[in-house]
Amino acid sequence: MKHFLIASLIAGAMALPASAADYTIIAPANPGGGWDQTARSMQAAMQQEGISGNVQVQNVPGAGGTIGLAQFASQSAGNPGALLVGGYVMVGAILTNKSPVSLKDVEPIARLTGEYEAVVVPASSPIQSMGDLVEALKKDPGAVSWGGGSAGGTDHIAVGLIAKAAGVDPTKINYIAFSGGGEALAAILGSQVTAGVSGYGEFESQIKSGTLRLLAVTSPERIAGVDAPTLKEAGLDVAIENWRMVAAAPGLSDEQKKAVSADIEKLVKSAAWQETLKTKGWQDSYLAGDAFKAQLDKDIAATETVLKDIGLVQ
Incomplete structure (x- = not known):
């Protein structure tokens, strides 16, 4: 031994x-x-x-x-x-x-x-597609609230790029920064914000369970196994990782x-x-x-x- x-x-x-x-x-x-x-x-x-x-x-x-x-x-x-x-x-x-x-x-x-970002809305939202969300944003940028991570972080940058690509003044976006993913998720699920932006992994289980609707991902091409168009497919020239x-x-x-x-x-x-x-x-x-x-x-x-x-x- x-x-x-x-x-x-x-x-x-x-x-x-x-x-x-x-x-x-x-x-x-x-x-x-x-x-x-x-x-x-x-x-x-x-x-x-x-x-x-x-x-x-x-x-x-x-x-x-x-x-x-x-x-x-x-x-x-x-x-x-x-x-x-x-x-x-x-x-x-x-x-x-x-x-x-x-x-x-x-x-x-x-x-x-x-990790690529995902744009989501609660399942109860009348917004069915990225096109619907962009239409609402163009109509009244301030009325569309976005929930995500820290101010100036990737989520915030993604929203700014979406606004620019849609021809909306990025200074008019109504972005609400949350300190943690859990807080942001609770606000999105509770319809306290119009849409949410975060890494796909943060939302994956809610997307799969059907409590969140995935509108688009920020990858240059579709992500294998993820049923969602890219922002480019939705007519917005944006890709961010x-x-x-x-x-x-x-x-x-x-x-x-x-x-x-x-x-x-x-x-x-x-x-x-x-x-x-x-x-x-x-x-x-x-x-x-x-x-x-x-x-x-x-x-x-x-x-x-x-x-x-x-x-x-x-």
Whole structure:
């Protein structure tokens, strides 16, 4: 028995590369949300696949991720074992909160996942299609209320883009921001708002049970297994994806950056991660290195334009 235990311990030690780094992942949001789920899914997969022997997740919520971002940039500088989860919502939050710290103050490593938005109404709503909703919006923009996540986030941006594409002044939209998905869902189901916008996954069970009517999705093409037209099919030239990313701390050497990037690449190619994507219904949007940084710059510029159009950024 003793020999078996020693053999097991040796096998376990050999399964981990000698240089496997310990990581602490900052999720700049409350437990349970998209960023927290991403961080904890990374934690599970990295430990399961032997990419890291010890991964901790720390929640630092507030202000659309900008509090966690600022803390990460100042306290983790030069630490190759520190990672930050973020995403498209953070891009808008940096602009709307006039955050003194931006994504230029950290080291973006890779875009990991994406989720398309869904536009829904309660099943009892007289609105049967995206065409009906756009017609109501054109008639009286203020009379159509939209429920979604934080001001300046992906949901809000999607509504601004829908208004623009429909030829409606985006500053006239009546957008009601809710701090959590549960609050927004309750307001939509209770007909306190005309329509709701969020990641498809947030609404999936209500759509399938028939309490919500799915009008359209924001993907460029139809999503397999989802019975809904794209906004483009509904005559609106809009496609938007709520992506999530991982960043390393500022002040790392080129060697340290390469090591972190290699670990993240191992993560996204692992069986455990691919299984997580299927289970969670997340799109695999992996994009790394200079290609990701170039796309990030484009996304920041496009977001700034939309938020100026909506009137959230001067």
